[in-house]
Amino acid sequence: SAVISQKPSRDICQRGTSLTIQCQVDSQVTMMFWYRQQPGQSLTLIATANQGSEATYESGFVIDKFPISRPNLTFSTLTVSNMSPEDSSIYLCSVGPTQGLTDTQYFGPGTRLTVL
Amino acid sequence: GNSVTQMEGPVTLSEEAFLTINCTYTATGYPSLFWYVQYPGEGLQLLLKATKADDKGSNKGFEATYRKETTSFHLEKGSVQVSDSAVYFCALIKIQGAQKLVFGQGTRLTINP
Numbered sequence: 001s002a003v004i005s006q007k008p009s010r011d012i013c014q015r016g017t018s019l020t021i022q023c024q025v026d027s028q029v030t031m032m033f034w035y036r037q038q039p040g041q042s043l044t045l046i047a048t049a050n051q052g053s054e055a056t057y058e059s060g061f062v063i064d065k066f067p068i069s070r071p072n073l074t075f076s077t078l079t080v081s082n083m084s085p086e087d088s089s090i091y092l093c094s095v096g097p098t099q100g101l102t103d104t105q106y107f108g109p110g111t112r113l114t115v116l
Numbered sequence: 117g118n119s120v121t122q123m124e125g126p127v128t129l130s131e132e133a134f135l136t137i138n139c140t141y142t143a144t145g146y147p148s149l150f151w152y153v154q155y156p157g158e159g160l161q162l163l164l165k166a167t168k169a170d171d172k173g174s175n176k177g178f179e180a181t182y183r184k185e186t187t188s189f190h191l192e193k194g195s196v197q198v199s200d201s202a203v204y205f206c207a208l209i210k211i212q213g214a215q216k217l218v219f220g221q222g223t224r225l226t227i228n229p
Binding site: 001033041042043045048058092094103104105106107108109110 | 148150152158159160161162165167205209216217219220221222
C-alpha cells in the first residue's frame with residue numbers, strides 16, 4: 001500500500017481565514033480523494049481529484065469553499081476557505097491505485113482543524 | 117442509493133470477550149465491502165475487505181464474511197485485547213462508475229482490562 005502524509009497534522013485557525021492542507025504520496029496514484037470527518041461523525045467525501053482535470057465535488061460541497069489542486073500524480077492540496085467554527089473537522093486524503101481501477105483506498109493520517 | 121448501517125455504539129467489553137459488530141448494506145449490483153479502523157488520534161487503516169459473495173476477509177484476528185443473501189458484513193473477533201479499542205467503520209464501494217466509498221456511522225469499541 002502507498003505511504004501517505006498530510007501537512008499540517010493539526011491547526012487552530014481564526015474565523016474568516018483560509019487553510020491549505022497538503023497530501024503527499026510516495027508513489028504515483030491515479031485517483032486522490034478528500035474526506036471530512038466532523039466531530040464524532042463518520043466520513044463524508046468532499047471531492048475526487050484526478051491529475052490533469054478539475055476536481056469532482058459531491059453534493060453539498062463547492063469549489064469556492066474547498067478549492068483543490070492536483071498538479072501531479074503524487075500530490076494534492078485542499079483549501080478550506082473563509083472558515084467558520086462549523087468547519088472544525090478532521091480532513092483526510094485517500095488514494096486509489098497506481099494504475100487502473102481497484103476497490104481499495106488508503107488513507108492519510110488526517111489534519112485536525114479547529115476554527116475559533 | 118448505496119448505504120451502510122452499523123450497530124450503534126459505543127460498545128464496551130472486557131478483555132478476551134467475543135466481539136461482533138453488525139453491518140448491513142444497501143447497494144445495487146455487487147459492491148466490495150470493507151472494515152476500516154481508526155485508533156485514537158489517528159487516520160483510518162484498512163482492517164479487512166471482501167470483494168464477492170461468501171468471501172471472508174481476515175486480519176489481526178478479525179474476520180468478516182460477505183453475505184449477499186442477508187446483505188451483511190459483520191465483524192467478529194474471538195478474543196479482544198485492550199489494544200483493539202478504536203472506532204470501527206464498515207464501508208462499501210462500487211468499482212463501476214464513481215469510486216465512492218460509502219461509510220457507516222462508525223462504532224466506538226472500548227476494551228477494559
